[in-house]
Amino acid sequence: MRIDIITVVPGLLEGPFSHSILKRAEDKGLAKVRIHNLRDYASGKQKQVDDYAFGGGAGMVMMVEPIAKCIQALQAERNYDEIIYMTPDGQPFNQPVANELSLKGNLIILCGHYKGVDERVRQKYITREISIGDFVLSGGELAAAVLTDAVIRLIPGVLNDETSALTDSFQDGLLAPPVYTRPADYNGMKVPDILLSGHNEKIANWRFEESVRRTKERRPDLLQGPVSEPGDEVK
Template identity: 70%
Template sequence: HDLRAYGLGKHRQVDDYQYGGGAGMVMMAEPLSRCIDDLQKERAYDEVIYMTPDGQRLAQPLANRLSMKENLLLLCGHYKGIDERIRQHYVTMEISIGDFVLSGGELPAVVLVDAIGRLLPGVLNDETSALFDSFQDNLLAPPVYTRPEEFRGWKVPEVLLSGNFKKIEQWRYDQAVRRTKERRPGLLEEE
C-alpha cells in the first residue's frame, strides 16, 4: 500500500521529528494506524509483522511456521523507525534479518517473502526441494554437482554416480554434518 495516501496535510506527511530530540525522523502513528485499520477491514491477518533490526532473527524454523499462516501484514519501517505506539498496539511480531541496519524495512520484507514463499505449494518446480534445503534440520546443505562427470580434472564423487540411493543419502548427510562443523558449528549446538 502507498502509505503516503494516508499521510497528513497537503503534503501527505508520514514522518516527523522525534520527541525528546535526536537525529532521524520517525514514521507517524496516525498514517500507519489508518493504513493498518483499512487493511484489517479487508481481511483478517494472522500476524502484523514489523521488520526491524531489534526483532527476533529470521531463521528457517520461523519461515516454516509463517508459511503455514493464511495472511501476513508486513510493516516496513524507514528513517529512525515507527512510532512506538504502533509497535505496542498493532504489531504482533518483530523480525530482523541480521545484526545490521538498512535504510528501510523493504529489503528485509522481500527476504521474508522469499523465505516463506518458496515453502508454499506450487512455487518451486519440485516441492520436495525445500525440504532438503540448508537449515531445515540445523545442517547446511551438502555439496551438489551436475554434468559433466569430470570438469578440468575435477570429478564428481563416485558415490553420487553409483545409483545406490542409501549410500548417496548417507554421503549427503555426512557431508552436511562436515560442512556444518566447519562453517557454522553453532547450528549443531542448537539441536
C-alpha cells in the same frame, strides 16, 4: 497466502515480486503480494508520514496516524494472522520462523524507515517483530522482500519440485551438502563416485556426512541443536 507490505518507498519492492519464483506463485494463484504506499494514508498537501522525535535527537520518526489508517483499512477487508514489523531489534529470522509463517493465511509487513516507528504503533498493532540480521538497513523494504521470498517458496506448489525446499540448508539443522551436475568430469575435476553409483542409501549417508562436515567447518554454532539423521522426517 496474501502478504500486504506497507512502505514509504514502494519502488524498492517492484522488482523482487515481478520475477522468478515469486511471480510464478502469483501466476499459479498460490500467493498474492500487494504493496501499499504509506503516503496514500497521510494527511495534508505534503502527505507527511514522519516528524521530529519528542525529546530531541537526530533522525525522524514514522507517525502513528498514517500507519494506523493503512492497517485499519486492510483489516476491514480481511483477517490477518500476523502484523509484522521489520526492525533490527526484532526476533532473528531463520528457517524455522519461515516454516511457521508459511502456514499462515494473511500477513501484513510494515517496513520501518528513518529512526523507526512511533512506539504506539508497536504497542497497539504489531503482533510480531522480525530482524534479518544484526545490521541496519536504510529501510525495511529489502528485509521484507527477504522474508517474503523465504516464506512464499515454502508454499506447496510454488516450487516445481516440492521436496526441494525440504532439503535446503537449515531445514534439518545443517548446511546443505555439495551438489554436482553434468559433466561428470570437467578438466580432471570429477564428481564423487558415490553420486554416480545409483545406491540411494549410500548417497543419502554421504550427503548427511558432508552436511555435518560442512557445518562443522563453516557454522559450528548450528551443531549445538538437535541434528536429524538421514531419512528423518523434517519437522
